[in-house]
Amino acid sequence: MRFGLGGLKARFVLVFVIAVAVVAGSTAVALAIAARSWVYTNAQDVAIAEFRDDMAPLYGAQVDTTDPAELEQFVPGDVTAVVDGQVVRRGSVDPSQISESFAAGLDSVRLVRFQRLDSQRILLGMSFEVTNTAYPGAGPERELVKAYAIRPLVGVQEKFDSLIRIVAVTLTAGVVICGLLGWWIASTLVRPLRRLDDAAAQAAAGDLDVRLPEVGVTELARVTETFNEMMRQHGSAITRLTASESQSRRFVADVSHELRTPLAALVPVGEILREEADRLPADTGAAARIVGEEIDKLARLVEDLIEMSRHDVGRARLDLAEVDLAELVRGTLTARGWEDRVPVSATAPVPVQGDARRLEVVVANLVGNALRHGADPVEVSVRREADEAVVEVRDHGAGVPEQHRAEIFERFFKVDTARGRSEGSGLGLSLALENARLHRGTIDVRRVADATVFTLRVPVGSPAGDPSDG
Template identity: 45%
Template sequence: MTRRFRPGGLRARLLVAFVLVTVLGAAAAAWSSAGSASSALVTSTQQRITGTITGQIQAITPELTYPPIQSTLDRLRAAVGTNAVVTFQDLRSAEGTDLVTDELRTAVRTQNRLVTQRITVNGTPWLLVGTPIMITALDGVRTPSGIEVYSMHDLTDVEQQIDGLTRSAAVTAAWALPLALLLALVAAGSVLRPVRRLRDTARRLAAGDLDARSSPRGADELAELTVTINEMAESVQASMAAMQRMQADAKRFAADVSHELRTPLSTLTAVAEVLATTADRMEPDARESARLAITETHRLVRLVEDLMEVSRFDAGTAHLRIEDVHVANAVRDCLRARSWADRVELVAPDDIQLRLDRRRLDVIVANLVGNALRHGEPPVRVSVSASREQVSIEVTDHGPGLPEHVLAHVFDRFYKADSARTRTPGSGLGLAIARENARLHGGDLTAGNAPGGGARFVLRLPRTPQDPLVSVYQG
């Protein structure tokens, strides 16, 4: 599997951090080394020059006469070398470049010792050396003779060597970059490999593979995290297994109960029909009780029928009985059979035909329209439209609509938005059964609110049923 490099990912952050630390450390070390070497080079050069000048002056000093004359100053300048100036009060040696600064002269005269100064003239670095000539008396006392020697030395070669050291430091830092990147890749791989294993395990768990586990390696924090995730997966797996057992038991119980109730309900239905024919001849109290019994018996029959239908969906035994259906006529027949034709507005083209299960379409439309009539406000409208891929049936009303907290549960089994409506004729399974029937056709049923107010349910059915459990009905 190809791993994508994400700029904001943990791998990228580790690489960037490692490379930055390594490169900055290498650069700092290289620059520090270059700075130390440069400082040592300048100091060494300065010591060598001042040592040479001191030796030259000490060699010729015994031959000098005091006070000096012009020729004495010239001899001293010649002994020190070119680019030197020797002064005594108003006298000055002939020739020689004079770059001496007033600051250096003042320091030599006030401190009576050798003084150095580095300056740059027209881009050229110079080292200026100034020293007084001292007279030593017989008692060892040293006094200034008034003669001052100044020597100027070009430091271009030294600057070139320093530039070379700087370039070497830059090259060293540059070479550290690929090495740091390589080391970062190796380090990031060793750190992120267990993280990727945990990620893959988490993805498998999220996809439903509750047997997914990661093997802990080592004894670090990632190993502890792996153990924790494995324990969490085992706990979730045990909880899901228990939940599945309870769901299976509940579904089996509902199927068994609804099946066992069919025979006594048939008897009760027969009794209710007898009561219905004789209720008008009963006493008022007995007649009211008989009608209540008839109503509750019919409600119980519908509930058992809905439970049996739900159990067929759960068991996967529900199938379609496909036939060619004229959609507008099917919807119109559904409304007419329940005496809703004068209460519901139908907008449907007459040329839409679809291959579907007519009985299941009737169940869907009856549930949607009945729900709109019971809980919405008129006018209730059923609109049928079609495209090349699907047919849509939309049921809307002009009531208060569906609250946000109801939309998430409107298709849940036995869900009723108003707890005070526990004795309404509905079983709480109608919308759930309607959506199961829609999905059995390969379509779907969605709920929402119309832009102008009121609830809005949309049934979408494909042109061709997609469920494999299909039987073809020949009319």
């Protein structure tokens, strides 16, 4: 089970990390916004308190409000003082930049007003009454003085940067830790699935005894129990099917051998009946010929069944020798009287290490199938390609439907299920394929233009380590 974006573990970790990142990120953003406001408020309160403390010496002081030097004794140098609309002393504030609403709000004594100019500065204003000594005995004793100053918001940016760093580090660490935690949880969940995958692969390879330990979370334990129960039932079914198949093969082999003895007596009888058919009355002669033909078909069927049973039990053996496949094809056609109907194309000898009798069975079945179910012309070509000998049997019939091209090599398979009996035993192509496999060869069928082509491929070298064992 590979790690990738399509894997369950990767998806679980990805979703887990994204969820944590979204929740933690949203929390961090909300915290940063709240903390930023708190940092500004705190710095603002500090600036106001300092400004109020700086102005404290002027409360009720006796001072010449027209003399900047005298005012300077009571206020810091950055304070702009305004008396009765006149700028008496100019500090850090340009009086022309002070709004009327801001100045009007300072008519009350000891009232501190503020206005944030930017992220680093704040405008402060405060009014207080002093005893004016500029005109003793003449003007009013008390006079309102408005003081303005621009003060920095100390440490705001540094605190905010520090907060951002802390939030970023915490968020990153949280995501990493949660990712590792998600990986561990995903591994815990995926581990039983990986065991299930491995067990399924072993079962697919034929190991019917594989079982899974019934451990883990409840849901996965149920899957494990279901898998084990499935394997137990599957194993039982396979055992029954194997026993049934073995019994069927033994039955076919036994019946075939039992039929062989009476057939040995019937075959010469059939030959005699065919020879005497012309001398018998018409109806009797026809019956004699039919009986002879049926005896021959039954004999071929029994021989094919016996041969198939040898393949089933692994007792089919090869008698290896060097065989000229081109000459073998010609001899097979001549022996069956097909040499005039089926031309052979072979420009040179094609020697192979094989069993001549079994190769003849393959060729005879392929050509016979083409003659029975195909259409003329039927052609055979023999050639060598690299390390393989190739025999092609081509006919120009309607061909085998594509969906049946693999099934035609099964035993007793018929493309036309409505067709009752056929001239062959129904085992020809199946036997041909078994004998080809015995030589480590293959047979395939394909449609080429208007022709159906069966192709036999056989290695030119020895097909097995033991030349006598198939």
